Amino acid sequence: MRLEKCWFCSSTIYPGHGIQFVRNDAKIFRFCRSKCHKNFKMKRNPRKVKWTKAYRRLHGKDMTQDLTFEFERKRNRPERYDRNLAETTLKAIKKITKVRVEREAKHHALRMKGKKAKDHKEAVKELEQSIHLVKAPAVFQQDPTLTLPKMQVKVSQKQSEENNAMEE
């Protein structure tokens, strides 16, 4: 049993899932689900389809070159089984995935770095320029602040009775 990668979206294909297509030149295409398979049949290029890993890597959304990726290669010349080596390999796998996740988080943080400041600046500008979409012009003449001030309304008894009648 081997966990393969989907040709289209690069996600792992677990046993019992997906379809394998073997072309006449003996190249094997594995797909994780019918979504990827149908996209392939439509001859879509995964590098142009936004939600695939290929697109994300190509457009710098995800980490591309990192040492942690070097560990996950297909090896064609095996070594004799050694229990100690197997044990250390299992421990290493855990550590490597942890490191990779941390690095990807860092990459994401770096990519999103100026976002908060930028968002704030844009919000302020929008408030200055487009507030007329939200408030009526009359309000600006009454009160220079942008928030509605708390006004004390003097309610007389007569008015309240009238209001009650209207409510009914």
Next chain:
Amino acid sequence: MATRLQFENSCEVGVFSKLTNAYCLVAIGGSENFYSIFEDELAGAIPVVKTSIGGTRIIGRLCAGNKNGLLLPHTTTDQELQHLRNSLPDQVVVQRIDERLSALGNCISCNDHVALTHPDLDKETEEMIADVLGVEVFRQTVAGNILVGSYCAFSNRGGLVHPHTSIEDLDELSTLLQVPLVAGTVNRGSEVISAGMTVNDWTAFCGSDTTATELSVIESVFKLREAQPTDIVQDMRKSLIDSYL
């Protein structure tokens, strides 16, 4: 010293086994008869390993090897690869190659010094063969057939090729491979030599349909009789006389 046997009633012994000077691979059959005959002959000298390749039993046609290495197709699973690596001696390099023509046993025929390959094999595969098996590689056809691995079988001491090979071809191949070659058949006239028999420097295994004449030809071209000069009388009797009735 050639032995006649069957794999589950099939005489195509070369399909279900791979014999070299350093190891022997055998397919997993329903009964242990096939395996035990190999064990009888070879147990002390070389390891006899039961295996499958890509979940199939046709291992002789899928892999190619000699005493230096073993080449496996890309269909070999990781578990099979690991099993072979654990079972074979360390001098044998076990390598899986990515090649469009995945039936390596049909495309590559080799001994410990020279290999004949399918003319359409990739350049990288050819380099891999030269590197892993430690041989000189020649792209050739045998009697007009591109599947050289099936239509000829040779060891370090001799070789048997497709019966329709012309004499010029035979001479040319003989000079390339530096071994004496003979055009003959196996398994009562079957032209697919390598599928019907498997051979190394001191033994050969043929299908039980092989006639006495074919067997004597095999024993003479591969020089198997010289291995045990004391048993020569008994062996020749066995190969010359099919049955006493």
